[in-house]
Amino acid sequence: MDEKQGGPDVGMLAGQLMRALQDELFERLAEQGHPDVRPRHGSVLAFLGRDGARATELAARTGQHKQIVGTIVDELAALGYVRREPDPDDRRAKRVVPTDRGRDEIAKARAILADMERRHAESLGAERYAAFKDAFREVVRVQRERT
Numbered sequence: 001m002d003e004k005q006g007g008p009d010v011g012m013l014a015g016q017l018m019r020a021l022q023d024e025l026f027e028r029l030a031e032q033g034h035p036d037v038r039p040r041h042g043s044v045l046a047f048l049g050r051d052g053a054r055a056t057e058l059a060a061r062t063g064q065h066k067q068i069v070g071t072i073v074d075e076l077a078a079l080g081y082v083r084r085e086p087d088p089d090d091r092r093a094k095r096v097v098p099t100d101r102g103r104d105e106i107a108k109a110r111a112i113l114a115d116m117e118r119r120h121a122e123s124l125g126a127e128r129y130a131a132f133k134d135a136f137r138e139v140v141r142v143q144r145e146r147t
Contacts, residue, residue, distance in 0.1 A: 010139065021116065028112045034105045036079050044072045045081065045098070045106055052097030054087060081105060 008016070022039045029037055037045070047053065047061040055073060059066040073096050076082040081102035087093040098106060121129040 025112055032108050048098050052095040054093055
């Protein structure tokens with residue numbers, strides 16, 4: 001990218017930010033007892049509440065195909081982070097529910113991410129960081145409307 005034109009584009013910056021955040025998050029999770037969780041697993045765990053969710057709901061929340069979510073759920077189940085249970089609202093459907101290990105990982109991931117956000121807010125200043133997040137959210141919203 002030609003630096004005279006403003007440096008990396010928004011896609012490159014977003015990708016660099018995501019990779020850097022993931023690198024720190026998963027390194028710290030490994031240090032805190034979750035060495036087997038990978039970024040692809042985080043795409044499901046980040047959207048699970050205590051009561052879990054159906055795979056179709058997870059696919060919609062993550063923007064991934066149901067088959068991909070199913071594969072990730074299979075991996076997480078094998079690692080002991082989630083289990084499939086009958087959905088109380090529809091016995092034909094299954095809910096993906098976090099286990100104790102999964103809830104521990106989710107809580108630790110949220111705490112680590114909050115710590116990283118605090119660090120960035122301190123670096124930029126609270127107002128500037130809040131404005132950055134608002135602008136970034138708006139860019140994401142506008143872009144998603146195009147797809």
